[in-house]
Structure formats: C-alpha cells, structure tokens
Amino acid sequence: MPTLTYLEAIRQGIWEEMERDPTVFCIGEDIGIYGGAFKVTDGFIDRFGPERVIDTPIAESAIVGAAFGASLTGMRPVAEFQFMDFIGCAFNQITNMVAKAHYRWGAPAPLVIRGPSGGNVHGGPFHSQNPEMYFVHTPGLKVVCPATAYDAKGLIKASIRDNNPVIFFEHKYLYRRIKEDVPDDDYIVPLGKARVARSGRDLSIITYAAMVHVALEAAEMLSKEGIELEVVDLRTVSPLDREAIAETVRRTNKVIILHEHVRTGGIAGEISAIINEEAFDSLDGPIVRLTALDSPVPFSPPQEEFFLPKPNDVVREARKLAAY
Amino acid sequence: MPKKPKARSHSNHRASRASRPTTPASSSQRTYTILDYRLERPRIELRQVRDGDTVRYEVSGDLSAPVPPIRESKYLGKQQCIEIYRWMLLNRKMEAALENLYKQGKVVGGVYFGLGQEGCSCASAYALEPDEWLGPLIRNQGSLLVRGFSPRDIMMQYMARAGSPTKGRDASSHFGDIQKRNVVAPISTLGDLIPVLAGVALGARLQGKNIAVMTYIGDGGQSTGVTYEGLNFAAVQNLGLVLFVENNLWGYSTPADMQFLIEDLAERAIAYGIPGVIVDGTDPCQVYDAAHEACERARRGEGPTLIEAKMMRMKGHAIHDAAEYVPKPLFEYWKKRDPIARFENFLVNVKKWLTPAEHEKLLAGVDAQLEADREFAVASPMPTPESAAGGTYCEEGCHEVKPKYGVPTVKSRKAPATLRAESAVHLK
Incomplete structure (x- = not known):
C-alpha cells in the first residue's frame, strides 16, 4: 500500500474521479499549468487537458456561479479556492444561489468547493482562517473537514459523487505533515459519519x-x-x-x-x-x-x-x- | 429593405478581441464599434434639483419628439411577429390580472411588473432554442411564458399555492426548471445569474455543444461586482452568453444617472472585449434581431454579446411603490412609446398582417386563457404547513444527475500522475 501525504491523497482522489467520470472537471485560479498554489492539481492539465482543468480570472463569485451553472447541465465541478479565507467573496453565490436551489426549485447542485483552510502556518489573518461555520449555518450545504490522508481521499471522492453542494476544507497544516498508507483502490468514506x-x-x-x-x-x-x-x-x-x-x-x-x-x-x-x-x-x-x-x-x-x-x-x- | 443599423465610434479605448478597431483617425486614437439598431436617440435629461427644502427629479429635453416606427426585422416573418405579439399581450394582461388578485387580497407579498418592457422580455426569449437556457430577472415574466411556463404557474407563485412551481417555497418569478424548459431560477440579489448562465454554457460545451444562454441585468443591477465577474469570465472563456442590459432608467427609486456615468451601457462591452449592441427595448423587432444575432454567434462558439435595451419601467419598483419620484413628463414620453400599442399598429395597420377581426380574436383568446388560468390558480390549495420541511438536500434517488447534452468525450492522454518539486509552495 503506498504511503501518501494528506495532500497527495486528495490529489489521488480527484484524479481517480476524473478518470472514472467524464463529467468531473476542475475549475479555479492557477490550477492548470501551475498546478494550484499548493500543487493539489499538479499534472492534471497534462492528463485531462485545459478543457477539464480550467484556469479562471480572480473572481470567486464567477467560479462558484459557473460551477453551479455547469452542475445544472449534469456536470460535477470541483472548484478550487486558493485559500478558504477568500470564500467570503463568493458568499452570496454559495449561500443564496447554490444552497437554496434544491429546496426552492428542485435543482440538485452536485458541485464541490474545495481549498486550504486553517492556521499554524503563520499565514496571518487572511491565510489561516477556518470559515466553515458560516456554511454549517446554511441549510443545503454539506461541510467536510478531513483529518487523515485515508479520509481525505475517501471523503473527496464521496463529496464529488454527492448530489449536493459540498464545501471541502483541506487543512493546510496537514497537507505535507500527515503521511500514511492509503489504498490505491477506489474506496469512499461516507459523508456524515464520524x-x-x-x-x-x-x-x-x-x-x-x-x-x-x-x-x-x-x-x-x-x-x-x-x-x-x-x-x-x-x-x-x-x-x-x-x-x-x-x-x-x-x-x-x-x-x-x-x-x-x-x-x-x-x-x-x-x-x-x-x-x-x-x-x-x-x-x-x-x-x-x-x-x-x-x-x-x-x-x-x-x-x-x-x-x-x-x-x-x-x-x-x-x-x-x-x-x- | 430594412436599413443597416448605424455604427457609432468611440475613441481612446484599448484594442479588444471582438470589437476590432476600425482605421484610427490618428495613430494615438483607437476606435470601436457599437452597433445601434435604434431609430431614435432620446434627448432627455434628468436632473436632481433642490426645490426649497425638498429634493426632486426634473426632466428636460425633447419630450415631444415624434414616436419612431417599429423597425422591420431582418429575420422575423409574419407568423413569428404575431406569436411574439401574443406573448407580449399575455405578459401584460397577466400582470393586470395579478394586480387585480393583489387588490382582492389573494397575493402574498408584492407584485412586480414589467410594464413597458414586454417587448424586450418576450422577443429576447423568443430567440432561444428549446434546448438553450434562460435566467430571468423579476420583471421578465414574459420570458418565462415564452419558455413554456403558463400564467397559472406565475399566478400560483404570487399566491403562494401548493401547485406553484416552487410548491409555495418561493415567490414571483423565482422559479426554474432544469428538465424541460431550461430556466435558472433567479435569486433576489442582482448579477448572480450572469456567471451561472455562463457556467451552463460551459457545461454544454464540455458535453460537446455550443449553446446560447441568455440572462438579464438592469441599469441598477449592473453596478454589482458579480456582474463584472460573470461577464468577464464568459468573455475570457468565450462562452455563449447573451446578456441583455435592460436599461429601464430606474433602479427602485434611483435614476440611471446615479448608477453610472457613461451614456450607453453597451459601451461597457468594449472593456470586456466583446460586441456591444444598442436596441430600443420597446421595439420587439430590434430586440429580436439583436438577440438572434447574439445567439447565432454563441452557437458558432464565438462568445458572449452585451445588448443594451433602452426603455422605461412604467410602474414603481413593485406594487407598493407609486413611483412619485419619477417626473410625470417622463412617463408621458415613454407611454407614447408603448411596445404593445406600437406593435399592434405595426401588425394591424402598417403590415396588415392582422385584420381587425383577427386581432379581436387574438385578444379574446388571450383573455380566455388568462381567465381559465386565474380560476385554476385561485381554486388551487395553499400548501400544508408540514410541506415547509424536507427537500433541503437532494437525497438518494430524488434526482438523477446526468449530462444533458451527452457524455463528454474525454481525449486520452498519457501523462501520468506527477508530483513535481514542492519547494516553492506557498505557506508550508
């Protein structure tokens, strides 16, 4: 069983889902050739092409809005936020447009918003926050926060397959500090289970x-x-x-x-x-x-x-x- | 033969991909083209004036200018014009029925009107194919009718009935349909539909089809940041968004002059690097022609278009608002430019596509449809209290998520999963 870091496990989870399901695609800032600020999507653009690994302008509301729009056509977008601290820029899209869609008009929104959160890396007030509670307080969203590499892979896969909007908080302190045996195979960790x-x-x-x-x-x-x-x-x-x-x-x-x-x-x-x-x-x-x-x-x-x-x-x- | 629309030039703007500069007058100047379909350019000014201890708006300019004719469409034939006219009538008469339902105390909350804007709503939506998408604003109830919702759907929304498209959970034009009519439900904040519709076009493109997607923003709503984000995203991604900027002169009680300084919002297109078009929003033929050309561009994969439709909101923001802040002469000016009266004249008197008898029959048909829908909606039950619960999440088996236009074809590449040097990572 290969030993993977928390970050590598997330990468492997998204990669496997993109291999498995052609409706999965990635969208975000600097995720293409650069591979993302933390290199989570490193190499994705070479494998899946710029059509499915989309670099966007610095526009968080547009990223979430576009991900939601694509999900309405049956796609499963995985939107990266460079830092979860910046999620406030897309607050209205997430809490009003996306979260209420199924309740109001029966539109499932199978999208994932993922990115690094958390402190202990000396990132200061705008690169260290844990903003998950804003979204825990919003019915219609699921909020996932893995602690281990095994869970990170299983949970990101479950989040991508879920028919609801999932906000996936990756703890940046854990990205390269946690390392463990992670199965190569296709497994999921179900959402909502401690x-x-x-x-x-x-x-x-x-x-x-x-x-x-x-x-x-x-x-x-x-x-x-x-x-x-x-x-x-x-x-x-x-x-x-x-x-x-x-x-x-x-x-x-x-x-x-x-x-x-x-x-x-x-x-x-x-x-x-x-x-x-x-x-x-x-x-x-x-x-x-x-x-x-x-x-x-x-x-x-x-x-x-x-x-x-x-x-x-x-x-x-x-x-x-x-x-x- | 219809006249070729006039092109206006703007100088000193940066070169853009879509609006190629024409030959510059001098090497330091760049010129751009904004297509203008209008047959008149209203020369009216609104000023905020202090009158003793009160502040009010005052209007001046050529308020007695003759009313322009309907511009003959390059694309619409007789039957299509009559269909659009019928949608416009249904739109207006449905809103009159809603006003009555409100006065009878049957409406929960307020009523929003598109009075004076029916030509823009109906003729724009008419340019879309059934498998394309639309995201309406609160006043685009006509667009919803064209997309296949019925007046009873909208009436039940306003009366908060169990049978409404949202089953009582939301009001007014706040509903949609991802299965058949391809309408994205709006939310109350403005501009948020723009990236969403762009994303719909992105999803379709990933599934191998370039489609046109249409949404609207007002002179007020275009002030929001998400408007910029969404349209800019559509522009750089070359997505088939058709954005109607409905400049109806008022954002609630704030005049357009207090939302932006430029004369024509269509000029904003230059800065996005996309085509900008101006139409008279009270002329359904102009609206349709511009919409059709923008949709065709979208279907060819050539990217978004911004169309500014100039008109006036002929009622208050909602039914509670008597719009007393609007100078009366401005209402009178635009009342003469009523889209329905002018289109009726065009069809009955100018083109003679409808005989007076046929016109009467058409009106009676609309009235009969609305009466049947009104009766149905009024007789329909309120939702049970318990129906407030549930449905917040898409549970197992409640919806099948599958690609609407076909499974995306994935190009196979050999690149393996890589893990490059991680020395340059931000914050470790």
Whole structure:
C-alpha cells in the first residue's frame, strides 16, 4: 500500500474521479499549468487537458456561479479556492444561489468547493482562517473537514459523487505533515459519519481536522497518567453525526469539544446542545469547550501559538474534567 | 429593405478581441464599434434639483419628439411577429390580472411588473432554442411564458399555492426548471445569474455543444461586482452568453444617472472585449434581431454579446411603490412609446398582417386563457404547513444527475500522475 501525504491523497482522489467520470472537471485560479498554489492539481492539465482543468480570472463569485451553472447541465465541478479565507467573496453565490436551489426549485447542485483552510502556518489573518461555520449555518450545504490522508481521499471522492453542494476544507497544516498508507483502490468514506480515532474509557474529546492530531497527542500524554481519552473525529461538520456524538458521551460520561475556529458561534455550542438533547442523563461533568480565541488569527508565531488550542491545553482541561 | 443599423465610434479605448478597431483617425486614437439598431436617440435629461427644502427629479429635453416606427426585422416573418405579439399581450394582461388578485387580497407579498418592457422580455426569449437556457430577472415574466411556463404557474407563485412551481417555497418569478424548459431560477440579489448562465454554457460545451444562454441585468443591477465577474469570465472563456442590459432608467427609486456615468451601457462591452449592441427595448423587432444575432454567434462558439435595451419601467419598483419620484413628463414620453400599442399598429395597420377581426380574436383568446388560468390558480390549495420541511438536500434517488447534452468525450492522454518539486509552495 503506498504511503501518501494528506495532500497527495486528495490529489489521488480527484484524479481517480476524473478518470472514472467524464463529467468531473476542475475549475479555479492557477490550477492548470501551475498546478494550484499548493500543487493539489499538479499534472492534471497534462492528463485531462485545459478543457477539464480550467484556469479562471480572480473572481470567486464567477467560479462558484459557473460551477453551479455547469452542475445544472449534469456536470460535477470541483472548484478550487486558493485559500478558504477568500470564500467570503463568493458568499452570496454559495449561500443564496447554490444552497437554496434544491429546496426552492428542485435543482440538485452536485458541485464541490474545495481549498486550504486553517492556521499554524503563520499565514496571518487572511491565510489561516477556518470559515466553515458560516456554511454549517446554511441549510443545503454539506461541510467536510478531513483529518487523515485515508479520509481525505475517501471523503473527496464521496463529496464529488454527492448530489449536493459540498464545501471541502483541506487543512493546510496537514497537507505535507500527515503521511500514511492509503489504498490505491477506489474506496469512499461516507459523508456524515464520524469515526473513533482512539478509544478510551475516561473521557471523550470531540473534534475534527488538524485538532484531531492535537487531541491524539494529548491522549498519549494523558495515557501515561492513567487517563484514557476517547478521540472522536467528526470528519463531516455538516451534517453532524448526532449518534456518534451521543454514543461517545454514553461511554465516557465526560466530554471536551475542541475546535480550531473561534469560540463564539462555534460548533462546540451546537454539539453541546446535541449532547443536552440526546445524552443529558449520561453526563457526569460539565461540557468543556477548547477553542481558538475570539479574535482574528494573528500572524506572529508566538501570538498564533497563543491563539490556537494546543495539546497542553487539552491535557490541562482533561485532568480537571477527569477529577470532577 | 430594412436599413443597416448605424455604427457609432468611440475613441481612446484599448484594442479588444471582438470589437476590432476600425482605421484610427490618428495613430494615438483607437476606435470601436457599437452597433445601434435604434431609430431614435432620446434627448432627455434628468436632473436632481433642490426645490426649497425638498429634493426632486426634473426632466428636460425633447419630450415631444415624434414616436419612431417599429423597425422591420431582418429575420422575423409574419407568423413569428404575431406569436411574439401574443406573448407580449399575455405578459401584460397577466400582470393586470395579478394586480387585480393583489387588490382582492389573494397575493402574498408584492407584485412586480414589467410594464413597458414586454417587448424586450418576450422577443429576447423568443430567440432561444428549446434546448438553450434562460435566467430571468423579476420583471421578465414574459420570458418565462415564452419558455413554456403558463400564467397559472406565475399566478400560483404570487399566491403562494401548493401547485406553484416552487410548491409555495418561493415567490414571483423565482422559479426554474432544469428538465424541460431550461430556466435558472433567479435569486433576489442582482448579477448572480450572469456567471451561472455562463457556467451552463460551459457545461454544454464540455458535453460537446455550443449553446446560447441568455440572462438579464438592469441599469441598477449592473453596478454589482458579480456582474463584472460573470461577464468577464464568459468573455475570457468565450462562452455563449447573451446578456441583455435592460436599461429601464430606474433602479427602485434611483435614476440611471446615479448608477453610472457613461451614456450607453453597451459601451461597457468594449472593456470586456466583446460586441456591444444598442436596441430600443420597446421595439420587439430590434430586440429580436439583436438577440438572434447574439445567439447565432454563441452557437458558432464565438462568445458572449452585451445588448443594451433602452426603455422605461412604467410602474414603481413593485406594487407598493407609486413611483412619485419619477417626473410625470417622463412617463408621458415613454407611454407614447408603448411596445404593445406600437406593435399592434405595426401588425394591424402598417403590415396588415392582422385584420381587425383577427386581432379581436387574438385578444379574446388571450383573455380566455388568462381567465381559465386565474380560476385554476385561485381554486388551487395553499400548501400544508408540514410541506415547509424536507427537500433541503437532494437525497438518494430524488434526482438523477446526468449530462444533458451527452457524455463528454474525454481525449486520452498519457501523462501520468506527477508530483513535481514542492519547494516553492506557498505557506508550508
């Protein structure tokens, strides 16, 4: 089984789908000869030609609008955003034109909007954001945030095959840091299904994307102290896997919710509410939130480190919660 | 023989792919061509004036200019002209019926009118083939009729009935059909249809067919950024977009002069590197001819065209708006240029393509159709409250997604999956 980085796994997933299905095509800025700002589509134009690997003007609304229009004719566009921070430029197309199409007039929109998000690479306020919550709050969209190379390939393939608009957030910190065995064959990871990344009896941590690795690192440290952390990787942030959330709480009775985006209006609030509705009787302690600060993402490394949740923060909160 | 449309020249603009410069007057000047189909150039000025403590608009200029005739079409024959005329009548009379339904309290929300713009809506949409696509604005209810929706569909939309095309979920002209009529449902914000229609043409091209796709923008809506993004995208991708810029002089209560400084919005085409055309939006023959030529260009794979249609919105923004900000003489000027009255005169008196008896019969047929549709729509039920839920997502088995014009042919290339040096990656 070949070893692939997270980025290579995404590339392989899109490549395989383009080989498999002639209606799949890529559209975005600098994705052709240059291969994309992060080289996700490197080599695609040589294989699939400029017809199916389309370089566009710097026009995010046009990219999404054109992808949607093409999807109405039965195509399956994969639109790249150079940075997910720039998704605000296409906000209206995504939330009003695309997301409401099926509800309003029965038009499926089988398109994927994908691109790099996330911090810890010292990208500053406009190259580090995690803007997924705007879209989690918009019915009609699916929001996918893989944490591993295996999932990244399986989820991008599932997203391309889905008949709904999917926003696929690739964590740029993971692009080249995560490496694992990824099957060469055609497999998908279904949308809307969480996974248990590590089993543990004492308390649960619910998280996704780069924070899964923060949680796993903390779990190693805590294990040495005899605290066994269960790490749940959501994989899809919309729709949420309510059952997996409730199940882990029923197993461990204590829960930390960890996310890289800002605290207020974050997914932790929603997950807390789900736990309240589905597993209130199973709780033996307060629900703990670990999140980024309520501020823009700062640029300077010591500031960014302070801004982001770290393994030590998880360890500290887990100790407190375990003792509760 | 119809006269050749006049071409106007503009200087000091950069060379473009589609509007090739003609011989420059001097080496430092470049000239471009904007095709102008009009038989008159209104010379009217609108000014904002302070009158004591109030601010209002005032109009001046040649308000008594004679009404131009309908320009004979290069392409339309008798039957086609009569068909377009019937669509225009259906458009206007349907809106009159909607106004009555509103007064009877049967409409939920407001009513939007295309009064004075029926010729533009109907004759433009008439230029499309059935397998081509259209994205209407709120006032292009006539375009929707031409694409095959019925007055009862639109009436049920306004009355929020279960049988409306959106099953009560959206109002007015906010509906579409990807199966048969190939209409993209508009959203309320303006300009957003432009990249979407461009994308429809892109999808068709990937499936091996160059089609014409048509949408509209107003003098107000063209101020939005997405208008630029969408049209520029269509231009660089050479997609068969036909963009009608319906310059009806008012964006809600704001006059066109406060949206842009240039005299003719068709000139914008020069900067996109695409052809620009001006038509009298109250003359369906001019509208059709320009639309037809733009569609033919699209089908030949030659890219987009911008057509500015000049006319006036003859009511307020919606039914609640009495448009008191519009100077009365401006209404009077454009009322004399009513598209339906002039087209009727053209068909009955000038061409004698309709005898008075045939005309009466046509009118009666439209009335009968509208009455039947009105009765149907009024008798149709409201949706159940529970029908608000569901359908937000396309679930398994609810729609089959398949290429509309044929499976794209994929050219086989041998290039393997590569992974080039990654040293130059932005942010690691």
